[in-house]
Amino acid sequence: MCKGLATLPATCLKSAKDIKHKISFLLQKPEPQTTDQKQIKEKTAAAAAANRAPTSAEVEKWKESFNHVMSSTMGRTVFTNFLKSEFSEENMDFWVACEDYKRTAPSMLATRAKQVYQQYVEADAPNEVNLDAATREETRQNVENACPFCFEGAQKMIYTLMEKDSYRRFLNSKLIQDLRQTQTTGAREKKKKNCDWAESRQVLTGGA
Structure with a gap:
């Protein structure tokens, strides 16, 4: 140890070593995996979908096929709400867990597979699926x-x-009927506003 460092108090030397250790740890910390980043984006998209109403075009798509429901973040969100009303949301939870599992890092496959199995598949699991x-x-x-x-x-x-099973009831559910009613009312109000604006414009321009 050089003479300058030797004259420092022991507590200062310890603090310096701690800081050096933390810096080394941060430098060695691996970047988040692409899988994790993708899952974060999907969860963010799902949260955003939960905070907005579906468009009429989306609802019409869902009526065409179940695949359109499942391939849409908003569709899955609305359908999950319906499943909750029937106390069967574990089916969607399991399907989503399987999709997430497929993107699990190879080193974590065994651990994650056991977790999914114990949560949804084995007899008397907390969220056992049929x-x-x-x-x-x-x-x-x-x-x-x-x-x-x-x-x-x-x-x-x-x-x-x-x-x-569930999808057929979903299409005839009050949830979908309410969405369609809301969209119909919204469309009428928008049309009325456009008409009112057009009439006002005619008055302002002298009927031109």
């Missing part, structure tokens, strides 16, 4: 050798269940 015995057993075996697609069969089954 799977037949064969699919449940197949999924259990897949989880033992986790890969990005070990929930593929179970996810497809729940997707089909939502499409054939």
Whole structure:
């Protein structure tokens, strides 16, 4: 140790070492994974969707097919609200968890697969989804050798269940009827405002 450092109090030297250690840690800290960034963007988009009303074009698309509902952030948000009213939101939660799982880093696949399985698939899971015995057993075996697609069969089954069952009721639900009513009223008010503006313009321009 040089003479200058030797004359410093021990507490100062310790603080300097602590600062050096923290700087080294920050420099070595890895950048967030692309997967994490994508998930953050998706959650941000979902939050934004929850704070706005769907457009008439979106609602009309949802009526065409269940795929349009599931491929839309707003569609999934509205459909999830409907599932909550039927106490079956675990189906959407599981489907979303499977989509997130596919983007999990390879080093975390085994851990995440076990979490998803214990949360949604195994018998008496906290948010158990409705799977037949064969699919449940197949999924259990897949989880033992986790890969990005070990929930593929179970996810497809729940997707089909939502499409054939919940989606049909969703289209005839009060939720959709209220959305359509709101949009119809909004369209009428907009049309009336446009007419009023046109009449006012004619008065101001002398009927030209």
